[in-house]
Amino acid sequence: MSASSxxxxxxxxxxxxxxADNRRRRKARSAPRQWRxxxxxxxxxxxxxxxVYWLLNMSFQSNNEILGGLTLWPENFTVEHYAKILTNSSWxxxxxxxxxxxxxxxxxxxVVALPAAYAFSRYQFIGDKHLFFWLLTNLMAxxxxxxxxxxxLYYTVGLFxxxxxxxxxxxxxxxxxxxxxxxxFMSGVPKExxxxxxxxxxxxxRFFVKIFIPMISSGIGVTLFFLFMFSWVELLLxxxxxxxxxxxxxxxxxxxxxxxxxxxxxxxxxGTLTILPGIVVVYFVRNHIAKGFALGRT
Amino acid sequence: xxxxxxNRAWWLxxxxxLLVAFSAVIPLMTVVNYSVQxxxxxxxxxxxxxxxxxxxxxxxxxxxxxxxxxxxxxxxLAIEVPLGIGIAxxxxxxxxxxxxxxxxxxxxxxxxxxVVGSIWQIFxxxxxxxxxxxxxxxxxxxNITSNPxxxxxxxxxxxxxxxxxxxxxxxxxxxxxxxxxxxxAARIDRASxxxxxxxIQLPKLTNVLVIGVLLRFxxxxxxxxxxFVLTGGGPGSSTTFLSQSLTTMAxxxxxxxxxxxxxxxxxxxxxxxxxxxxxxxxxxxxxxxxGA
Numbered sequence: 001m002s003a004s005s006x007x008x009x010x011x012x013x014x015x016x017x018x019x020a021d022n023r024r025r026r027k028a029r030s031a032p033r034q035w036r037x038x039x040x041x042x043x044x045x046x047x048x049x050x051x052v053y054w055l056l057n058m059s060f061q062s063n064n065e066i067l068g069g070l071t072l073w074p075e076n077f078t079v080e081h082y083a084k085i086l087t088n089s090s091w092x093x094x095x096x097x098x099x100x101x102x103x104x105x106x107x108x109x110x111v112v113a114l115p116a117a118y119a120f121s122r123y124q125f126i127g128d129k130h131l132f133f134w135l136l137t138n139l140m141a142x143x144x145x146x147x148x149x150x151x152x153l154y155y156t157v158g159l160f161x162x163x164x165x166x167x168x169x170x171x172x173x174x175x176x177x178x179x180x181x182x183x184x185f186m187s188g189v190p191k192e193x194x195x196x197x198x199x200x201x202x203x204x205x206r207f208f209v210k211i212f213i214p215m216i217s218s219g220i221g222v223t224l225f226f227l228f229m230f231s232w233v234e235l236l237l238x239x240x241x242x243x244x245x246x247x248x249x250x251x252x253x254x255x256x257x258x259x260x261x262x263x264x265x266x267x268x269x270x271g272t273l274t275i276l277p278g279i280v281v282v283y284f285v286r287n288h289i290a291k292g293f294a295l296g297r298t
Numbered sequence: 299x300x301x302x303x304x305n306r307a308w309w310l311x312x313x314x315x316l317l318v319a320f321s322a323v324i325p326l327m328t329v330v331n332y333s334v335q336x337x338x339x340x341x342x343x344x345x346x347x348x349x350x351x352x353x354x355x356x357x358x359x360x361x362x363x364x365x366x367x368x369x370x371x372x373x374x375l376a377i378e379v380p381l382g383i384g385i386a387x388x389x390x391x392x393x394x395x396x397x398x399x400x401x402x403x404x405x406x407x408x409x410x411x412x413v414v415g416s417i418w419q420i421f422x423x424x425x426x427x428x429x430x431x432x433x434x435x436x437x438x439x440x441n442i443t444s445n446p447x448x449x450x451x452x453x454x455x456x457x458x459x460x461x462x463x464x465x466x467x468x469x470x471x472x473x474x475x476x477x478x479x480x481x482x483a484a485r486i487d488r489a490s491x492x493x494x495x496x497x498i499q500l501p502k503l504t505n506v507l508v509i510g511v512l513l514r515f516x517x518x519x520x521x522x523x524x525x526f527v528l529t530g531g532g533p534g535s536s537t538t539f540l541s542q543s544l545t546t547m548a549x550x551x552x553x554x555x556x557x558x559x560x561x562x563x564x565x566x567x568x569x570x571x572x573x574x575x576x577x578x579x580x581x582x583x584x585x586x587x588x589g590a
Contacts (some may be wrong), residue, residue: 041389044457048459050311051420052413066426067426070426072428108317111313112314123303124303125305125308140572142540144540144544145564146325147549148549149325152328153325168320176318194528195522198316234410236523240549246309249410250411270414271417274409278409279401279408281408287472289469290476293467293468
C-alpha cells in the first residue's frame with residue numbers, strides 16, 4: 001500500500017487518520033525537546049570552536065594590536081604572519097617535513113599491519129594471544145620512556161635527523177593500533193569468502209589484493225585516519241629524533257620564543273596552519289567515521 | 299569465528315614483528331640495561347642491581363607525581379565519558395548538519411598536542427586571552443601561573459575540550475549500529491526515554507566504551523605536551539605529571555640509571571591497568587559469543 005493511493009475501505013480511512021493524528025501529536029510534543037537538543041549541541045560546538053576562533057583571531061592581528069588590548073575580532077586585518085611563514089623556508093619546511101614522515105609512517109604501518117591483522121583474525125597459532133597483548137602494550141608505552149634509547153639507537157644506525165627515523169619511531173604505537181583496528185574489521189568478513197576464493201583457484205596474494213582488501217576498504221580508510229591522527233599530533237619523539245634536516249613544524253614553533261618575548265601572531269598563524277591538514281582529512285573520511293569509528297567492534 | 303590452527307600464520311606476522319621489535323624491544327632492552335647500572339661515561343659503569351628501583355620507589359616527588367597522575371586520569375575519565383555519551387546522543391543523525399557536526403567535533407583530535415597547549419595558553423592568558431580576560435573582568439583573580447587550583451581546572455578543561463570528541467565519536471558510531479526495529483519495539487512497549495537508553499543504547503555502547511576508556515586512560519597517563527606548554531608543570535610542581543618528571547630527569551639532568559628505573563616502573567603501572575582492561579574485554583567478547 002503506497003501513501004499516495006486513496007483509501008478504499010472505511011477502515012483504511014480511519015487507520016490513516018489515526019496515523020496522521022499520532023504523527024502530529026508526537027511532533028507537537030517533541031518540538032521543545034528538539035530545540036533543547038539543538039541548543040545543547042550548539043553549546044558544545046561553541047565550546048569546541050571558541051579557543052580555535054581565538055587562535056584564528058590572533059593570527060590576523062599585528063603583534064601591536066594583540067598586546068595593545070583585547071579585541072574580539074581583528075580590527076586591522078593583516079596576513080603578515082602567514083606571509084612570514086609561507087615565504088621563510090625554515091618555517092614552511094617544517095610542514096613539509098611533518099607531512100613527509102606522517103605519510104611514510106602511514107605507508108609502512110598499513111603495509112605490515114594488513115597481513116598481520118589477517119593472521120590474527122583467521123588463524124590460531126602458538127602464542128597468538130600473548131603476541132596480541134604484547135602488541136597492545138606497545139600502544140601503551142609512554143614515548144617519554146623511549147626517548148633516550150631511541151635517540152641513541154637512531155644515532156648509532158645513522159638515521160638521526162631523517163624522516164625515516166621519525167616514521168619508524170611512530171611505528172611503535174601506530175603498527176599495533178593498525179593491527180588492532182584492522183583485526184576488528186577483518187573479523188567482520190565471513191570466512192566462507194576466503195574459502196570460496198581458494199576453491200576457485202586464487203593464490204593467497206592474489207586473493208588478498210583482489211578480493212579481501214576491497215572488501216574492507218572502509219576499514220582501511222578508518223585505519224589510515226587513525227594513523228594520520230596519531231603520527232601528526234605526536235611531538236615528543238618527532239622533535240627528539242630530528243635537529244634541522246627533518247624538523248617537524250611542532251618544534252619549529254618553539255622559535256617564536258625570542259629575546260623580546262613570544263611572537264604571538266606568528267605562533268597563532270603557525271598553529272592555525274597545523275589544524276588545516278586535519279580538517280582536510282576529516283572532510284574526506286566524514287562518511288566513514290559514523291560507521292567505522294567503532295573500529296568494527298559493535 | 300572458528301579459527302584454523304596453522305602455525306604458518308607466523309609468516310604473515312613476521313614483517314610486523316621485526317619492525318615493532320626494532321622500535322620497541324631494542325630500546326626497551328637499553329632501558330633495562332641502564333636501570334641496573336650506574337653509568338659515568340662510555341667506558342665506566344657499575345652494576346647496581348635494584349638500587350635505582352628502591353631509590354625511585356621511595357622518592358617523595360615521584361610518589362606525588364604518581365598520585366597526581368591517577369587523580370588527573372580518573373577526573374578526566376569521570377567527566378569525559380558521561381559527557382561524550384551525552385554528545386553522541388544529541389548529535390544530528392542526517393543531512394548537512396550531521397556532516398558539519400562530525401567535522402567540527404573531530405577537529406580537536408587532529409590538532410598537534412603542543413598546538414593544543416599553545417591554543418589554551420593564548421586563550422587563558424589574563425591580558426590577551428578571551429577566557430582569562432573575561433574571568434578577570436568578572437572579578438575572579440584567575441591566574442594559572444600562581445594558583446594551582448586554576449592551573450588544574452584549566453588543564454582538565456583543556457583535556458575535556460581535546461578528548462571528549464573521541465568518546466563522543468566512538469559512541470556515535472556505536473549508536474548508529476542499532477537497528478531501527480529496536481526503537482520501534484520500544485515505542486510499542488511505550489518505553490520511557492530512560493528505559494530506551496538503559497536497555498537498548500547503553501548495552502550496545504559497552505564495547506565501544508571499553509575501547510574509549512582504554513584509549514583515554516592510556517593517553518591521559520602519558521600526557522606531556524599540553525600541560526608542558528600551558529603551565530610548564532607549575533605553579534611549583536602542582537601540574538607536573540609522570541612524563542614530564544621523566545623527561546626532565548632523563549634529558550635535563552642526564553640521570554640515566556634512575557630515569558631508566560623510573561621508566562620501567564611507569565611502564566609497569568600502565569601495563570597492569572591495561573592488563574585488567576584487556577582481560578575484561580576478552581571476557582566480555584566471550585560472553586557475547588555465548589549469547590549469540
